[in-house]
Amino acid sequence: xxxxxxxxxxxxxxxxxxLQNETAFIKTEDKIAWINLLSxxxxxxxxxxSFVNPKWIPQLADSLEVASNIDKVPGITYAALVPNxxxxxxxxxxxxxxxxxxxxxxxxxxxxxxxxxxxxxxxVLKQVVAKAKxxxxxxxxxxxxxxxxxYEGTVPIEKVLRVSESLFEMGIDELSLGDTIGVAxxxxxxxxxxxxxxxxxxxxxxxxxxxxHGMALANVLASLEMGITTFDSSLGGLGxxxxxxxxxxxxxxxxxxxxxxxxxISSGVxxxxxxxxxxxxxEKMGQKLNSHFLQAFNPSGSQVN
Amino acid sequence: xxxxxxxxxxxxxxxxxxLQNETAFIKTEDKIAWINLLSxxxxxxxxxxSFVNPKWIPQLADSLEVASNIDKVPGITYAALVPNxxxxxxxxxxxxxxxxxxxxxxxxxxxxxxxxxxxxxxxVLKQVVAKAKxxxxxxxxxxxxxxxxxYEGTVPIEKVLRVSESLFEMGIDELSLGDTIGVAxxxxxxxxxxxxxxxxxxxxxxxxxxxxHGMALANVLASLEMGITTFDSSLGGLGxxxxxxxxxxxxxxxxxxxxxxxxxISSGVxxxxxxxxxxxxxEKMGQKLNSHFLQAFNPSGSQVN
Numbered sequence: 009x010x011x012x013x014x015x016x017x018x019x020x021x022x023x024x025x026x027l028q029n030e031t032a033f034i035k036t037e038d039k040i041a042w043i044n045l046l047s048x049x050x051x052x053x054x055x056x057x058s059f060v061n062p063k064w065i066p067q068l069a070d071s072l073e074v075a076s077n078i079d080k081v082p083g084i085t086y087a088a089l090v091p092n093x094x095x096x097x098x099x100x101x102x103x104x105x106x107x108x109x110x111x112x113x114x115x116x117x118x119x120x121x122x123x124x125x126x127x128x129x130x131x132v133l134k135q136v137v138a139k140a141k142x143x144x145x146x147x148x149x150x151x152x153x154x155x156x157x158x159y160e161g162t163v164p165i166e167k168v169l170r171v172s173e174s175l176f177e178m179g180i181d182e183l184s185l186g187d188t189i190g191v192a193x194x195x196x197x198x199x200x201x202x203x204x205x206x207x208x209x210x211x212x213x214x215x216x217x218x219x220x221h222g223m224a225l226a227n228v229l230a231s232l233e234m235g236i237t238t239f240d241s242s243l244g245g246l247g248x249x250x251x252x253x254x255x256x257x258x259x260x261x262x263x264x265x266x267x268x269x270x271x272x273i274s275s276g277v278x279x280x281x282x283x284x285x286x287x288x289x290x291e292k293m294g295q296k297l298n299s300h301f302l303q304a305f306n307p308s309g310s311q312v313n
Numbered sequence: 314x315x316x317x318x319x320x321x322x323x324x325x326x327x328x329x330x331x332l333q334n335e336t337a338f339i340k341t342e343d344k345i346a347w348i349n350l351l352s353x354x355x356x357x358x359x360x361x362x363s364f365v366n367p368k369w370i371p372q373l374a375d376s377l378e379v380a381s382n383i384d385k386v387p388g389i390t391y392a393a394l395v396p397n398x399x400x401x402x403x404x405x406x407x408x409x410x411x412x413x414x415x416x417x418x419x420x421x422x423x424x425x426x427x428x429x430x431x432x433x434x435x436x437v438l439k440q441v442v443a444k445a446k447x448x449x450x451x452x453x454x455x456x457x458x459x460x461x462x463x464y465e466g467t468v469p470i471e472k473v474l475r476v477s478e479s480l481f482e483m484g485i486d487e488l489s490l491g492d493t494i495g496v497a498x499x500x501x502x503x504x505x506x507x508x509x510x511x512x513x514x515x516x517x518x519x520x521x522x523x524x525x526h527g528m529a530l531a532n533v534l535a536s537l538e539m540g541i542t543t544f545d546s547s548l549g550g551l552g553x554x555x556x557x558x559x560x561x562x563x564x565x566x567x568x569x570x571x572x573x574x575x576x577x578i579s580s581g582v583x584x585x586x587x588x589x590x591x592x593x594x595x596e597k598m599g600q601k602l603n604s605h606f607l608q609a610f611n612p613s614g615s616q617v618n
Contacts, residue, residue: 009503009504009507009539010315010499010503010535010538012500193571193572193575193576194315194534194572194576195317195575195576195577196575196576198314198315199314202314219527219605220605220609221568221571221572221605221606221609222524222527222529222530222565222568222571222572222605223530223568223571223572223575224527225527225528225530225531226530226531226533226534226572228531229499229531229534229535230315230534233315249609252609252610253609254601254608254609255605255608255609255610256605256608256609260527263526263527266498266526266527266528267498267499267526267527267528267531270496270498270500270501270528271498271499271500271501272500296559299527300524300525300526300527300560300561303559303560303561304525304526304554304557304558304559304560304561305560
């Protein structure tokens with residue numbers, strides 16, 4: 009039998025990564041109410057919004073208002089994504105606890121995503137990380153397309169190592185490895201982690217899986233077996249997949265919790281309030297979300313406790 | 314890094330386990346055409362139908378005609394489910410290569426399923442296995458509700474061992490362990506297998522997972538790590554879940570193949586003809602099937618090569 013960690017941290021990214029990939033605009037007051045529900049679930053980390061230009065992501069145009077008006081619960085880290093110094097200023101004005109920066113391991117994906125080469129992105133992020141640190145914020149780095157790129161296909165491990173190393177040199181506290189299009193498989197996960205462990209401490213690495221091919225939980229298992237203890241997920245699987253209509257997107261927090269609870273791995277997250285928060289955002293979205301839990305056990309799509 | 318087997322066998326159960334759980338009646342000629350397509354995929358095992366009373370499963374009322382009229386490809390085992398001696402006679406008349414018998418590890422589930430207690434079921438199966446053996450057929454045993462029962466909840470391992478032992482004593486060649494309602498988790502899989510390995514050879518055990526909670530591939534991975542090399546699956550995830558409307562049912566063959574191919578584990582199954590067979594049955598069903606592959610990459614639900 010395998011040995012798995014006894015405790016893991018779930019980082020809820022639904023209010024940012026989930027909502028930014030939905031076309032619907034959720035009312036500001038509903039976003040705030042949802043995040044407040046999430047704060048009552050035992051989650052210790054919630055990525056609440058993104059301070060990117062509202063032109064790019066109009067769904068999160070109210071980031072400052074959301075971040076400024078949630079009821080912060082002591083012990084929970086409220087994080088926000090920032091693309092540049094301008095975004096950082098707004099994030100600092102909202103007094104978030106942590107900021108996230110992002111870059112892709114794939115040149116084409118990075119350009120399509122932020123209209124810059126990887127090389128051009130580095131100085132922008134360096135400045136953000138330095139300023140955030142100066143403001144006493146912790147910083148998380150996201151690397152996208154670690155396991156495959158929608159434009160370039162396979163992404164060589166050297167490219168992942170290069171951007172990861174640059175981010176750690178800038179001073180990030182944690183690196184989240186993104187399987188942006190959900191193509192990772194358990195062997196690849198273990199191979200990539202084996203390489204990364206040669207350079208970076210495993211406790212500073214988090215996994216961010218998508219369930220496009222139904223392999224997200226298998227990849228979580230493969231990661232657990234390598235000693236990884238931090239996983240990103242989005243409640244209800246909110247967000248879908250921007251590269252394949254109808255496809256599953258982010259690993260769903262509720263499904264991740266089902267597996268962890270079943271395996272006796274503690275996350276501190278309580279099922280009942282989490283489900284309440286899932287029903288809440290599902291009702292606001294006006295459609296069934298695609299987590300296995302919500303697909304199977306909430307057929308009406310309208311139950312809210 | 315983990316070690317995984319280099320080769321596995323996929324046993325396609327869609328024409329039986331898939332179709333028996335769909336309400337639509339697929340025309341006999343379409344069933345035959347579909348099985349003939351499946352025979353061209355590299356699959357070495359196809360469970361083609363069930364010889365249960367048509368009153369119970371009208372969708373498979375044409376079992377004799379289907380089994381008698383497919384184009385059998387040498388090297389492929391064509392199997393059929395039989396509940397009793399009467400069913401066996403019809404299966405033998407159709408000259409299937411292998412017969413499958415079934416029983417539940419849960420008393421309530423067994424009664425609801427076949428209207429008999431477990432004790433009453435044993436002599437029925439014993440007779441079937443003996444007669445099948447006499448007719449030079451191999452026999453597969455299915456145990457349902459191994460990891461949980463829709464009526465009783467948790468199923469003690471002793472009950473699983475009891476029915477498994479009885480089936481092996483009758484002379485079955487292989488035992489398929491069914492997670493009928495898709496509640497197994499990787500730890501449970503490894504715990505159950507650890508117990509079963511004390512009594513039965515691992516090469517005679519197959520896993521039959523459902524994806525109700527999205528954990529099927531994680532459970533496959535956990536099984537691979539225990540040395541299991543035979544997995545049941547249903548193309549396109551055909552079949553759904555009889556216990557939860559909207560829920561995923563059988564592990565989808567196409568999704569299983571995605572993971573195995575990605576991991577470099579050989580199954581002998583070729584992707585292109587498999588997908589052709591998936592599109593074919595999806596079109597006949599008249600609706601998108603719920604494998605991740607078909608959900609994501611066949612949005613129209615109508616493409617047939």
